[in-house]
Amino acid sequence: MKFIDEVKITLASGRGGPGCVSYRRESMMPRGGPDGGDGGKGGDVIIRTSRHINSLVDIRQNKRYAAQSGQMGMGRQKAGHDGEDFVLIVPQGTIFRTLEGEIIVDMTDINEYVLLKGGRGGKGNEFFKTSVNQAPDYAQPGEEGEEIEVKLELKLIADVGIVGFPNAGKSTLISRISAAKPKIADYPFTTLTPNLGVVKAGDYSSFVVADIPGLVKGAHEGVGLGIQFLKHVERTRFFIHLVDASGLSGRDPIQDFQDINYELEMYDKNNQDKEGFFPLATRPQFVVLNKIDTLGETQLIKLKNKFKEITGTEPFAISAVTGKNIKELVQELAHEILEEESE
Numbered sequence: 001m002k003f004i005d006e007v008k009i010t011l012a013s014g015r016g017g018p019g020c021v022s023y024r025r026e027s028m029m030p031r032g033g034p035d036g037g038d039g040g041k042g043g044d045v046i047i048r049t050s051r052h053i054n055s056l057v058d059i060r061q062n063k064r065y066a067a068q069s070g071q072m073g074m075g076r077q078k079a080g081h082d083g084e085d086f087v088l089i090v091p092q093g094t095i096f097r098t099l100e101g102e103i104i105v106d107m108t109d110i111n112e113y114v115l116l117k118g119g120r121g122g123k124g125n126e127f128f129k130t131s132v133n134q135a136p137d138y139a140q141p142g143e144e145g146e147e148i149e150v151k152l153e154l155k156l157i158a159d160v161g162i163v164g165f166p167n168a169g170k171s172t173l174i175s176r177i178s179a180a181k182p183k184i185a186d187y188p189f190t191t192l193t194p195n196l197g198v199v200k201a202g203d204y205s206s207f208v209v210a211d212i213p214g215l216v217k218g219a220h221e222g223v224g225l226g227i228q229f230l231k232h233v234e235r236t237r238f239f240i241h242l243v244d245a246s247g248l249s250g251r252d253p254i255q256d257f258q259d260i261n262y263e264l265e266m267y268d269k270n271n272q273d274k275e276g277f278f279p280l281a282t283r284p285q286f287v288v289l290n291k292i293d294t295l296g297e298t299q300l301i302k303l304k305n306k307f308k309e310i311t312g313t314e315p316f317a318i319s320a321v322t323g324k325n326i327k328e329l330v331q332e333l334a335h336e337i338l339e340e341e342s343e
Helices: 170-177 253-271 297-311 326-342
Strands: 006-012 045-050 064-066 086-091 094-097 103-106 112-116 147-154 160-163 195-200 206-211 238-244 285-290
Touching: 006 112, 064 086, 086 147, 103 112, 112 147, 160 170, 170 195, 170 206, 170 238, 170 326, 195 326, 206 326, 238 253, 253 297, 285 297, 285 326
Parallel strands: 006 064, 045 086, 160 206, 160 238, 238 285
Antiparallel strands: 006 147, 045 112, 094 103, 094 147, 195 206
C-alpha cells in the first residue's frame, strides 16, 4: 500500500432541513390550524482515529467529504429526519491544519472529535402559531452547514525512532526486534516509507519503534529522499542513532554520525516557527554501532572510544544480522521508557 502522509481535502457539515408550511385539512375540522413540522438537523463531521491504519492514502481518493443534509419538515407536525453524520477515520497522530498552517486539532491523544456542526433545522409554521396569528404562512429555512478546507498531516506515533544513513541496518534491526517485515537489500533507499514495529519487553510491556528512511548528508536541501519523513520522529521520546561501523560502505562512521546530527539541526532550524513543532536535535540519543561482526576486537574498542569522546557516553555495539547484543539493547530501551513513564 502506498504511504501518504499529507492530504488536502474539503469537509462540509450538512445543511438543516427547511420547516414546512402546512395546514390541517380534515373533515369535521373546517378551521384546522397550521401543522407544518420542523426540518431535520444537518449531519456533523466527526473525526475518529484508528490504530489499524497508518496512511492517508484512502482519504486522498476524494477531494471533498460532506455530511448529509436534514430533510424538510412535513405536514401533521412531522419533523424531517436528521442528516447522517459523516465520520472520517484517520490514523492516530493525524493533525488537522488550516491551509495557513494553524492547528485545528491534533488527533494524537483524542479518539473522537466533532470538527463541524450540522446546521439546525428550520421551524415549521406550527411553531409560529399564536393567539393573534393563528395561521402563519411562513417557516424557517434550515441553517447552512459549515465548510472548511483542511490539510491533514500524519505524524506516526512511536516511542523510539531509528535514524541513520541508508544501509546502516535500520530495516534489519527493526525486523530483528519486532514483527515488522520491511524490505531489506544491499543498496541505498531500500526503505521508501517509515516502518513501525512493536517490540515486546517482557510479558506485560511493549514499545513502538519507527524506522525513518532516506536521511543522508544534504537531505535538508533535497538530497536523497530529503527530510520528508523526519516529521514522523517528532513524537518519539528518543532516537536510536544507528551507525554502520563496518566501513565497508567507504564512509567514515564518525562523519556519518555528525552528518546525520547536522541534518537534524537543519530540520529544526527550518521548522522552528511551525506551530506544534518538536525539536529533534536535542532529543536524547542511543548511539548504536552496527555490523560489529565485520570488525576485530581492537578495531571495535578504538571506534567505541572515539564515539565516547564525542558523545560523553559509551555506544552500544551490536550486529543486527547475527543478533549479537540485540537482547541487551531491547532491555536498555525498555528500561529507559519505563523509567520515563514513572516520572
